[in-house]
Amino acid sequence: MRTAVGLVICLLLAGLPTAAAQYDPTRTHAWPGEPIDNHVHLTWASLTLDVNNWAEDHPDVVSLTSAGTSTLGKTLWVVRLSDWSMETKPNGSAKEIVYIDGGHHGNEYLGTALAYLTAKTYINGWTAGDEAIVETLQNTELHILIMLNPDGNDIDTRWNINQVDLNRNYDHYWNTCPTTQPGSSAFSESETASNSAYMNTHVTDADLYVTMHTGVWIMLYPWGKWPEQPPDWELFHFIRDDVHEQVSPIPIQNANQGLYPNCGTSRDYGYGVMGFPTFTFETDDEQFVPGSFEALEDRLGEEMDVMHYLIENVWFWRARLSVDALEVSEDRITATVHNLGHASTANATLQHLDEEGNVRWTSPLFNVNATNSTTLSFDANPTWIDPDGHWNLNYQKRVINAATWVNETVEDDLVVLVESEEAGLLLGTGLFHPMTSLLGMVLIGWGRGRRQDATV
Numbered sequence: 001m002r003t004a005v006g007l008v009i010c011l012l013l014a015g016l017p018t019a020a021a022q023y024d025p026t027r028t029h030a031w032p033g034e035p036i037d038n039h040v041h042l043t044w045a046s047l048t049l050d051v052n053n054w055a056e057d058h059p060d061v062v063s064l065t066s067a068g069t070s071t072l073g074k075t076l077w078v079v080r081l082s083d084w085s086m087e088t089k090p091n092g093s094a095k096e097i098v099y100i101d102g103g104h105h106g107n108e109y110l111g112t113a114l115a116y117l118t119a120k121t122y123i124n125g126w127t128a129g130d131e132a133i134v135e136t137l138q139n140t141e142l143h144i145l146i147m148l149n150p151d152g153n154d155i156d157t158r159w160n161i162n163q164v165d166l167n168r169n170y171d172h173y174w175n176t177c178p179t180t181q182p183g184s185s186a187f188s189e190s191e192t193a194s195n196s197a198y199m200n201t202h203v204t205d206a207d208l209y210v211t212m213h214t215g216v217w218i219m220l221y222p223w224g225k226w227p228e229q230p231p232d233w234e235l236f237h238f239i240r241d242d243v244h245e246q247v248s249p250i251p252i253q254n255a256n257q258g259l260y261p262n263c264g265t266s267r268d269y270g271y272g273v274m275g276f277p278t279f280t281f282e283t284d285d286e287q288f289v290p291g292s293f294e295a296l297e298d299r300l301g302e303e304m305d306v307m308h309y310l311i312e313n314v315w316f317w318r319a320r321l322s323v324d325a326l327e328v329s330e331d332r333i334t335a336t337v338h339n340l341g342h343a344s345t346a347n348a349t350l351q352h353l354d355e356e357g358n359v360r361w362t363s364p365l366f367n368v369n370a371t372n373s374t375t376l377s378f379d380a381n382p383t384w385i386d387p388d389g390h391w392n393l394n395y396q397k398r399v400i401n402a403a404t405w406v407n408e409t410v411e412d413d414l415v416v417l418v419e420s421e422e423a424g425l426l427l428g429t430g431l432f433h434p435m436t437s438l439l440g441m442v443l444i445g446w447g448r449g450r451r452q453d454a455t456v
């Protein structure tokens, strides 16, 4: 009888929420899935259930799509997260784009878990009204392909069902390093072909690509192919130093040096062909133990801090040239160009166009280093200056040739035409108000960085 009463009390108590056990919508709780061997394994079937529930429950922020199918026909789900009530940022400019994938290797559970947790964290944060996350989703699109290799995942193997190492199957110096099982040709596999098709169709201008794996706790930037630093080394070194200072001591290295030479990887393809700033994020290899499930955000808390840092500061991961002042006198053009981003740019030009849009003059090429201010001075000839014309700035987002080009019009208010009695040029004055707004964005960006620092 006493046992029975005790049991009833236990059952009653179990039904009562305690402070610690209360449902917290910002928490993800345990990594979903089935215990297999000594870890918990997320099957493609449970992932399919989850992502469809997310899309159904949160249509304002989750848009579910597919990048294609695996060899065995399983859907490669892509969870797209943003404030879908707005096509652009609140200020009317295009949202930044972040591309994330996980699960190239079917037995690297924590890498897949980190992709899953990234999606879930932003959904939960949006639902809970977390200010930083809401602001990020108003300004950013996250495209997350959580499980690239569902066939390999479901039978707990590194390879896909054709015994190919998907992360050696990309069309960037394919099969030019000592490797095993890179496939019969670049993109011979449905999974990698689908991933590259998604990159080339939906996220061509991505400002960040993170591909998630498990092994040694490290973040790797390009190249895997070469020991040399990549052209955008300044960007990668800035991120390395800033992460170390603000977020985590996780090692961050060139993949070739930090790991071993590897070719045909999605990381080198993402950077070398697509022009994305790219990281392979390797979590450590200690798996969950069944029966002692840690909440995912505790197990991968530090890794998520790094992801927040990379995502929330994404605006800075390219060159952001700003013409602070442009002075045109009778025989000289002087421009002060500031780089608000952390990537260098090369082959930049300044152009003058007449009122009809015909190019009247193009400057010689110039470079601007990361976080640098450059004063340029060019010979001018007043005969080609159209007082009703305008000025254009053309440059690449990053140094690498694959990086897309940016073509921006210099705000008229920044252009000062210095009066000349002989030439009779108009005198203009600059109020610099576009610069004021740009500075505002920089300050907001740094503010976000600082806030994050405080929580680490």
Ligand SMILES: [Zn+2]
Residues within 6 Å of the ligand: 104, 105, 108, 167, 213, 214
């Ligand atoms: Zn891997």
